[in-house]
Amino acid sequence: MDNNHFSNCDQEAIHLCGQIQHFGCLLLFDAALNCIGWSANWEDTGLPKQSVFLGQTLMGFIDSLGIQHTIDLNEIIQDHTDSFRYRYVADISLAHTAHYLSIYPFDNKIYVEIEQHRSQSHRFKNTFFYAKHINDSGDTWKALAENIFTVTGYDRVMIYKFSENGDGQVIAEHVVGGLEPLLGYHYPEFDIPKQARELYTKIFARVTPDIDAAPIPVWGIEPENLDLSMTAIRAMSPIHLQYLRNAQVKASGSFSIIINGKLWGLVACQNRVPKYIDLAQRHLSVFIVQYAVNSFLAKKQIEDNNFKLKTKSVAFEIRQNLFTKKDLDKVISSLTSSLMDILQADGIAFKYLDRWHIVGITPQKEMILSLDNHFRKTVTEPLFWQSDFQWPQDKEDKIFTFPGIALIDLENKLDFKIYFFRKEVKVEETWAGVPEKRLIYDPTKEINFPSPRTSFNAWKKTVEGTAPKWKKREINFLKNLSITIQEACLKKILEIQSLNEKLIETNNILETFSYTLSHDLKNPLAALQMTAQMIRDRPGLSQEFLGKAGRNMMEAIKLMNNMLDKTVHFARTKSYEFEYETVYPERFIENIIDDCSVRFNVHNLQFEKGRILPIDGEKTLIYQLFLNLLGNAIKYSSNKTTPRIGIDSLIDKNYVLYKIWDNGIGMSAEETERIFEIFHRLPNALQFDGSGVGLSIVKRIVDRLDAKITVDSKLNQGTTFEIRFPIRN
Template structure:
């Protein structure tokens, strides 16, 4: 428990200060729109004292402003909730010039801030330039510092990143000529206390135009009743102001860098003389900061994707090698350089069946045994990683410079363990003054409070015994590697027969996959070919036709992409996971028929279209299902004088039943049991091109959708397929009759 006679920085209620800075004024209304508070300097801006009083209604106050564009208060105050959501800004003209009026709801109150225009309009016409500077810069944060310097004109703009332990480091800077650079300097955690960090996550811009300016009290309401957390002109803590004076700073500004909802860092700005940054400049700066954050996240995502591709490749190779070989020692040994590259390790040591293999820079084997004994003594888990490992025996000289260790220990399962080593990196840290908190006594209040630091002279320290930290990506890879080794080796050792059966199944699935792609991509490819030929062979086509043709080609390409993606997942897994959604077959049935008519060169086709009710399922799978059924119907009736196909559907409460029929060659009773077998061709279908894959695809799709399919056919007269699609929002089982048609 804190000593009651000490007041820490993080205990100072800076949001309940009851004062504002002198570059703006504040008027506060309650939830009933009655005035309850105003800053003492309102009269200087142009509001007579008699115009502000308790009970003044907000609408009356707004009407007295003689705005050229009226404010819709109902809309502005719609977000009147505890968390700040919206700030409405408008220009107003008072007797002393042009001002910004900001109005926003917060804490069951309505706040109005008014401050004078200061900025030049040209700054806001260069947004494209600011974006390009960030996009083209080698260092996003340096480009951000340059941009904020251009917008604000502060002498120094620093990008300040917080570490996990709370302190911070200047990672980029733009500094005016003649000032000493602070790039790389560290600052202790207590320089920015926790309650200040919390406010930075709520309001993203804070400025202090003059540290020596007298704060303006808010009248009409007790300070402890007025939460100024969201007030842009809120007065600064006296401790913070003295801190700035001690740093020889007369004006400052801060812009929050928020990443994934957390305070990642600050754009910290300083000026050696007083300087005012107005509301428009602050808003532009916040926008530029957010653009830089988005660019940073995009680059991070690209790097993460590249890392994932790299580990996917080695995961596949490990699985493939371990399934085809029994020598785990040889597999890991051959992949050691790539594992070192992925995990940025200086060396690897692994043991399998009491045989060690070492690659790169590692401790000696007797030293590694000392590590093992230490980890066993401390009950370390199967997975272990640390960047500042403390060695168990200081007398072992070769251990001290290996501070980074990661371990996978599967000795009790596979008689296997592997260590990754990183060498120590000695870092010389430069701090802006020695990070030491001192307290001074206030005789007027029986408390000790923290003294603002008076020294910012460079203070250096050398950090030893640490290696580069293991990142989240690397730790995830360690976990995956452990799982891969266990799965592959356990299956290899204990389930040889099951694995052989699995390999046969995988080969069959891959074979089915290749035939599926070959079979189902023919229709969209035929459509693409036909459209391309028309464009090539018919000069002078209209723009309208070309636009329609281009749209059709793009839709065919998108369809092929979707089919490729879904067929890959469909073919390589026993359980194809997807979210059910309403699918409307009517949208693509006619396209399928049109494409098949071209593919099979059918001039006359009679299509009997009934109801096409929506289905619960996955649209790409259902498209492939109808593609195969309708394609077969058209193909096997194409030798008729008048080919006839039809589609209809009926809602039976718990299920939707579709019927697809044709007047084609039909199927004999002996063959109906085998039509869904892969590569099985009907005896009477030899005259038609085909591979015997289409109906096997239909069967597998139906199973994935938890549907049912039946067939009725008469040789030489035609065939009817009935597909029963369950409604996913029904718990009852289907009670369909045997033949709903």
């Protein structure tokens, strides 16, 4: 008969073996809590003679043990006999010997396990020691191996990590007694079959105290009806036991390393002579493993956070620099070192607008062009990565040595693409024996199973044609980098459009200014011209006249400079961008009053200060607004015998209302309609220095802040401004 018609070993139902190991006893109860099965060694455990029989109730069995403390079976079971919830453990005494009693619901049954105390429990109470050792160690897994050795005393404790294809490698180890170290050794996938790996995700501790001890059958229930997946004392597969014999091991233990719900690895323990590891030791070992996992994940989280900070910095620079540098290629060129560091790439090649830029260690440009032509035909997605890419070449001197390639292809959208290259890394792997799978047919079970390996001698092989694998976080960065470049470029295009619109608007404003300036600058220019002609055409002018002429020319120049400065300042208030914040004007109003009093030579100013409420706006704009209003109030009151100004504020519905008043020159009702026009000056204000720009700036700022301003004034009596600042939620 063709053996291929039968199941393979990885389909063997090892959880339905119907046997347990000799170091414990198993009893089974159905959902009605009646006994339906027991292991053949129940009497050897020291159980009372009448405690175990078919139909015996679980409560009756518990009562027969004479346990001093009460066991609440309802709390343990709670109608969850169809699935494993947790394991209840109690200390009991059988034949004057301490034992563990374990009760747990599973597979619509109640399982009861009994095994003897074999450890010095006081050795395991100081869990702080194990936690501190892991925390203080630079190698979490090495510290874990040492901790498990302290708890169990196994000759060899290995931390075994699974690869994606099921193979594994020893990444940390603690050995004693002169055993040959196996650190770094690889083991093939079939050493730990698929169904065994699945069981390790359900029960986290498995021990075999003596591989030569005979297994104990379970009576009263057929093996195929007895699921021992959660049973800590389940018998081991004969294939596994022979595997251990071939490895010259008499006892073993395994503790699952579960990360994010998946079997990440094992703590694999071996001993040259039989060794019992009791329930307390196993439970403590599982706890220590989980602590190590949490420590590993915490360190990994810190590492990931640092990686994210790097990537966010690069993304920020891309967005920022695309607005200050001309082309995308200049931005990427400035960031090649950062990109290579983040992605651990040896070199970068990118193309923009049909121009190639190559940085670092990469294939020759001719080969890059050939590769690019290949990817144009074979890659349809904008993102590609591979760690074992092969590129056949005809000539010896052009052997491709960059199997690690990642590609972002935005050619259709931005005429941009970028390659990241990783060089080949030749690795010599050491395997525990030649990883050859030899199948043997078992007619009793009708399965093919791998023959247990007889040789574990070191076997080495060199792995070529691969580069370090692209990590998940690196792939995510590539995806985000692609999105960032696209968004930044799009934003730049939109920004340019917006800037063009603002430029048109600004040009229109400046055109208006030019008409005004051309008119108002004629007077000082004419004065300059007239004075210069007089000095040129009239020789022998007196020093007094020349001094006066020079002063007039300087005054005209000063007036022109001031007018130009104010015009530029006014234009800037139109395009100034800001974010709203809470501004506290009281912090700068006192300074404004003091500075303007000195500027306008006012020594006897009476300043009436009321409430100064905070405002929603932008500090610079609000400062500029108060500077102009309070400055005007002081300036236009300075000719009074007792100049007086004031400021107050209050909440008026959804606004903060400010009032600023003075007893200055005032204005007529007709003039109040024009005071916010640029360069407009009041007829009664000509005796004061000014350019007619201040209140125009005030009006622009008020508009920018979505505020409102009104004025009430009487000629020669004073002026009051009211400004309503909206309260933003």
